[in-house]
Amino acid sequence: MFGIKRLMVLILSASGSLLAADQLAVKSPDSKISFHVFTKSDSLFYRISYENGDVIEASPIRMSLDAKAITGKVTIGKADSYQLNEEYPWYGAHSVARSHSNGSKISINSGGLHYTLDVRVFNNGASFRLIVPGKSDVKRIPDESTVFRLPVGTTAWFHDLNMHYEGEYARKNMDTVKAGQWAAPSVTFRLPGSEIYLSVTEADLKNYGGMALQTDGSRGMVLRLPQSQPTSYPFKLRYSAEDVLRLSQPAAVTGTITTPWRVVMIANGLNALVNNDLVHNLCPPPDKKLFPQGIKTDWIQPGAAVWKYLDGGGEGTLETMKEYSRQASELGFKHNILEGFWKKWSDGDLKSLVDYSREKGVHIWLWEHSKNLREAKTRQAFFKHCHELGVSGLKIDFFDHEAKEEIDLYQSILRETAELKIMVDFHGANKPTGQERTWPNELTREAVKGMEASKLKDRAGHNVTLPFTRFATGHAEYTPVHFGERRKNTTWTHQIASAAIFSAPLLTYSASPEHLLTNPAAGMIKSIPSVWDETIVLSGSAIGEAAVYARRSGKSWFLAVMNGAMPRSFEIPLAFLGEGTFGASEVRDVDGNPAAVELGKGNYDKNGTIRLNLAEGGGFIAKFDRP
Incomplete structure (x- = not known):
C-alpha cells in the first residue's frame, strides 16, 4: 500500500509571485510551465507558456452569475500559494500516479464581489477553477465563456456533439476553422513545427454542468455550458420533448459555486501525452470509509469481461450465460456482462448464475437504463436488490447529456453503489473527468465511438x-x-x-x-x-x-x-x-x-x-x- 504524501503550504512562494500590479505568474515545479493571470481592459485574462513560448495565448476568463458578469471590471488581490506532492496507486497507463504542482489561490474583486481563482501548475500542464462564495440557502445560475486561444498553425483533432461523446475525430487546422463548430472534450492539439501536444478538457466535474467547446473562428475554443449546447441525437431519440426542454434550461447551484477544473495538459511527445496524470490528479482521493485500501480495496476487481451482444452466441438464457461464465473462466477473464435480457429472468435464475459464476471466479454484471434510476428510492431499492443477489457490477446506459441533473445522478449512483460494494460501467456516458480516482468503483465508461459503431468505414x-x-x-x-x-x-x-x-x-x-x-x-x-x-x-x-x-x-x-x-x-x-x-x-x-x-x-x-x-x-x- 502506498503512503500518500501531501504538502499544502498557504504562503507566498516562488510558485506564485506578483510581477506587477494586476499581474501574477504561477510556475510549475520544474519552472518550464507558467500560468499568467492579468487584466486587460479591466477584465480577467490568462495565458499559459511552456519554456519560451505561449501554448495558450492571452485569453479571457469569463463567468457570470444570474446573467451578470463577474470577470469584468476586476482587480487582482492577494495570492496564497501552496504546493502538492503525492503519489498513489493507479489503474491505467501505469500503476503509480504522480502529482506534483504549485498552486495559488488568487483573490479577485469584481464590483464588491470577492471570489477566488484557484490555479495549479504541474510539470505536465496547468489548470484553474473559480470558487465563488455564497450563502447555503441561495441559488444562483452560473455561466461561462472562457476562451482557450491556440497559436497560429496549431492542428486540432476533435468531433462534434451530434452523437454526444461517440463521434469520429477529424483533423483540423485551427487557422481555418470557422466559428460555431462544436467540439466534445477532450480536444487534442499539436503546436506548429514541434512535438508539443495539448489536451483541453475539464476535471472533477460535480455539482455543475459539463463543458463543451465551440470555435470562435480566431483559433479560439470557447467554453460552453449545457444551456448553450445542442442536444445530442441519442438523447432526443431516447427521451421526451419535455426532458429535452428541461435539461436545456440553465441550472442553479446552491451556496458556494466551485467550477470544475479547466485543464490544459501539455506534453512533449505522444509518450508524455499518454502518460499524463493531470486529469485524475485534480480529483480528491477516495473516501477511506468506502474504500479502505483506496483503489486496491478488495472488491474492486479490474479484469477482462465476456459480453453477449455483438457476436452471436445463442439466446440470452440461463444456460447460455452459465456457459459464458465457464468460458470466461477458461480465458482467465473475471467478468460476465449481461445485457437487458436478464430482466426476463426470475431472481432464482439470477442467483443461480451468480453462484455458479462465483465458483468459476467470475463476477456478474447487469445492464440497466439510467431513466429507471432517476428516483432515489427506486434506484436505491434496485441497488440493494442487486447486492442481495450477489451481483458485482452494473452497466448503466443512456445518459447522453451533461446537464447538471445528469452529473448529479452520476454522483448519486457512484456513492450508493460504493456503499453496497458494487462496481459500475457507464454507457451512453459523458467524458471522463478523473472522478474514477474519487470513485474507484467506476471501472470504465464508454464516451467513445467503439465497436458498437457498425457503420464506421475507416x-x-x-x-x-x-x-x-x-x-x-x-x-x-x-x-x-x-x-x-x-x-x-x-x-x-x-x-x-x-x-x-x-x-x-x-x-x-x-x-x-x-x-x-x-x-x-x-x-x-x-x-x-x-x-x-x-x-x-x-x-x-x-x-x-x-x-x-x-x-x-x-x-x-x-x-x-x-x-x-x-x-x-x-x-x-x-x-x-x-x-x-x-x-x-x-x-x-x-x-x-x-x-x-x-x-x-x-x-x-x-x-x-x-x-x-x-x-x-x-x-x-x-x-x-x-x-
Whole structure:
C-alpha cells in the first residue's frame, strides 16, 4: 500500500509571485510551465507558456452569475500559494500516479464581489477553477465563456456533439476553422513545427454542468455550458420533448459555486501525452470509509469481461450465460456482462448464475437504463436488490447529456453503489473527468465511438487516432476485438493488438468467448492484462497513422502495433526490454488474408529490432518473458 504524501503550504512562494500590479505568474515545479493571470481592459485574462513560448495565448476568463458578469471590471488581490506532492496507486497507463504542482489561490474583486481563482501548475500542464462564495440557502445560475486561444498553425483533432461523446475525430487546422463548430472534450492539439501536444478538457466535474467547446473562428475554443449546447441525437431519440426542454434550461447551484477544473495538459511527445496524470490528479482521493485500501480495496476487481451482444452466441438464457461464465473462466477473464435480457429472468435464475459464476471466479454484471434510476428510492431499492443477489457490477446506459441533473445522478449512483460494494460501467456516458480516482468503483465508461459503431468505414484510421485523443484523458469502453465484419479495414492481428492499447480496468471484449477461445491466438488473448505497470509510446506512432506501444505487466513486456489506413513499415528498437534475453510469443498478419494470424516465437534482447511491413489496418503483438 502506498503512503500518500501531501504538502499544502498557504504562503507566498516562488510558485506564485506578483510581477506587477494586476499581474501574477504561477510556475510549475520544474519552472518550464507558467500560468499568467492579468487584466486587460479591466477584465480577467490568462495565458499559459511552456519554456519560451505561449501554448495558450492571452485569453479571457469569463463567468457570470444570474446573467451578470463577474470577470469584468476586476482587480487582482492577494495570492496564497501552496504546493502538492503525492503519489498513489493507479489503474491505467501505469500503476503509480504522480502529482506534483504549485498552486495559488488568487483573490479577485469584481464590483464588491470577492471570489477566488484557484490555479495549479504541474510539470505536465496547468489548470484553474473559480470558487465563488455564497450563502447555503441561495441559488444562483452560473455561466461561462472562457476562451482557450491556440497559436497560429496549431492542428486540432476533435468531433462534434451530434452523437454526444461517440463521434469520429477529424483533423483540423485551427487557422481555418470557422466559428460555431462544436467540439466534445477532450480536444487534442499539436503546436506548429514541434512535438508539443495539448489536451483541453475539464476535471472533477460535480455539482455543475459539463463543458463543451465551440470555435470562435480566431483559433479560439470557447467554453460552453449545457444551456448553450445542442442536444445530442441519442438523447432526443431516447427521451421526451419535455426532458429535452428541461435539461436545456440553465441550472442553479446552491451556496458556494466551485467550477470544475479547466485543464490544459501539455506534453512533449505522444509518450508524455499518454502518460499524463493531470486529469485524475485534480480529483480528491477516495473516501477511506468506502474504500479502505483506496483503489486496491478488495472488491474492486479490474479484469477482462465476456459480453453477449455483438457476436452471436445463442439466446440470452440461463444456460447460455452459465456457459459464458465457464468460458470466461477458461480465458482467465473475471467478468460476465449481461445485457437487458436478464430482466426476463426470475431472481432464482439470477442467483443461480451468480453462484455458479462465483465458483468459476467470475463476477456478474447487469445492464440497466439510467431513466429507471432517476428516483432515489427506486434506484436505491434496485441497488440493494442487486447486492442481495450477489451481483458485482452494473452497466448503466443512456445518459447522453451533461446537464447538471445528469452529473448529479452520476454522483448519486457512484456513492450508493460504493456503499453496497458494487462496481459500475457507464454507457451512453459523458467524458471522463478523473472522478474514477474519487470513485474507484467506476471501472470504465464508454464516451467513445467503439465497436458498437457498425457503420464506421475507416476503423483503422479511427483506432489509431483514439489512443492520443479520447484515451489520453481517461479509460474508455471501446469493447475491442472482433473477428467479423465489424472490424472493417483492420486485420485480426490489429484487433488483438487493440486489446493491449485500448485498455480499461474493465476490459470488455466484443468477440464471443467461443470465438476468442477458438482463435489461433487464444493464448495471446488470455495473457493481455487490463491494467499496466508501465507504458511507453514508441517512435512510429502518429495521430491517425499508427499506434506503437510497449507495455509492462509485472516482468512481462508487450509490444502492440496498430496501423492506420495506409501501408507502413516499422523498425522498432527493443531498448525497453532492459537487461537479459527474453523469449517472445508473436502474433503477425498473414499477407493477403486479413482474417488470419501467424504465430511465431523468437529470442530478443534490448539491442534487437523488430521490423514490420504492415498493410492497411495491419497489426502486430508480441509478449516478451524471461526464460
